[in-house]
Amino acid sequence: MLGDGVPLLLLHQAPMTSGQFDSVYELLAARGVQAIGIDMPGFGMSDPTPSTPTINDYAKVIPPVLDSLGLEHVAVLGHHTGALVAAEAAVAYPSRVSKLVMNGPLLANEEERARFFNGTHQWELRYCARPRAEHMVELFEIRDRFAKGSVSPAKLSSYVVQALLGRGAFWYGHHAAYTYDLATQLPRITQPTLILTNTGDMLYEHALRVRQLRPDFAFHALVGGGVDIVDQQPEAWTDAVVSFLCGADSEHDRRRTA
Numbered sequence: 616m617l618g619d620g621v622p623l624l625l626l627h628q629a630p631m632t633s634g635q636f637d638s639v640y641e642l643l644a645a646r647g648v649q650a651i652g653i654d655m656p657g658f659g660m661s662d663p664t665p666s667t668p669t670i671n672d673y674a675k676v677i678p679p680v681l682d683s684l685g686l687e688h689v690a691v692l693g694h695h696t697g698a699l700v701a702a703e704a705a706v707a708y709p710s711r712v713s714k715l716v717m718n719g720p721l722l723a724n725e726e727e728r729a730r731f732f733n734g735t736h737q738w739e740l741r742y743c744a745r746p747r748a749e750h751m752v753e754l755f756e757i758r759d760r761f762a763k764g765s766v767s768p769a770k771l772s773s774y775v776v777q778a779l780l781g782r783g784a785f786w787y788g789h790h791a792a793y794t795y796d797l798a799t800q801l802p803r804i805t806q807p808t809l810i811l812t813n814t815g816d817m818l819y820e821h822a823l824r825v826r827q828l829r830p831d832f833a834f835h836a837l838v839g840g841g842v843d844i845v846d847q848q849p850e851a852w853t854d855a856v857v858s859f860l861c862g863a864d865s866e867h868d869r870r871r872t873a
Contacts, residue, residue: 616651618644621860622689624677625652626697628719628842629788630778632659635694637773638846642853648860651689653680655700657783668787670696670795674703678711690860692716692811694845695818696792703795706803715808716856719818719844720825722797731793739786751775761817761842770846801828809859811852813837813844833859 617640627635633652643650655673657663664672673696681689688711693701698717705712723731744750758766758774766774778785810832812822819836826834835855840847 616649616684617641618647618649620647620649622649622651622686623856623860624680624689624691625650626655626673626691626693626700627652627658628695628697629792630658630781630785631774632777632780634659634773634777636845638849639853642849643857646853646857646861648857651684655697655788657787658781659777660780661782663781663783664787668783668791670699670703670791671707673700673791674707677704678708681711687711688713690714690716692718692856694718695721695842696788699792699795699797702797702800702804705806705808706800709805712806714860715804715806716811716859717808717822717825718811719813719816719842720797720810720822721792721795721818722821722824722828723793728793731789736786736790736793739789742785751779754778758843762847763841765841765847766843770843774843797825798828801825804829807833807859809833809835809856811835811837811855811859813840813848815840816844817842835859 623643625633625636627633632654636652640650640652654661656668656676691701691704691712693699698720701715702717702720705715742750754775755771758771762771810822810825812819814836826832837844837848837851837855845852
């Protein structure tokens with residue numbers, strides 16, 4: 616937790632930790648935001664759930680986290696899997712969530728779900744330690760391909776470490792994401808909401824689908840970047856978040872070039 620001002624709870628993607636937001640904690644604090652990052656259940660240093668978790672299970676930790684910090688309500692921002700957890704929290708605990716930022720929300724159709732469960736999910740189920748740290752090299756190379764040369768080797772190494780820190784099964788996070796029905800929950804969200812995306816994100820088209828279902832939500836698309844937009848464009852990302860939280864920019868359809 617860093618800074619004073621508008622409290623913002625940050626929920627990471629899977630399989631990562633609160634370290635995903637290391638590049639923006641200070642930037643947010645300098646702009647009048649109290650940035651609060653947590654490791655969701657089974658990730659990083661947090662305890663795992665007793666069984667295969669759902670997005671609802673991840674969201675259940677938010678009220679006790681706020682209670683422990685003495686906060687009645689906060690704005691909540693989630694990235695990818697974290698965006699679904701943030702959305703579920705907004706619906707399940709509306710008095711605790713004042714504003715919502717869905718950064719790269721997943722809104723999968725049946726074909727995309729089937730592709731995931733027949734492909735990436737099977738790889739994640741098999742993922743395990745191998746001699747000469749081959750499993751770590753494999754994960755490093757995957758993240759390097761995603762970043763397309765825009766993220767340093769040191770930061771990519773951090774991604775690998777974060778992914779392997781979790782105390783829950785490696786496949787839990789994405790499994791929870793692809794079994795969650797965001798479309799059903801979207802009409803129930805009543806808080807002021809921002810769809811934050813970037814054109815290079817693998818879930819960019821998903822964000823556009825969410826926008827079609829909730830055109831009343833604010834929308835902001837950074838140009839370029841990828842999965843690691845927080846590290847690739849930290850200043851522009853922070854500006855977009857703070858503008859929404861602090862009301863400095865209410866324009867819904869603004870596109871910024873990094």
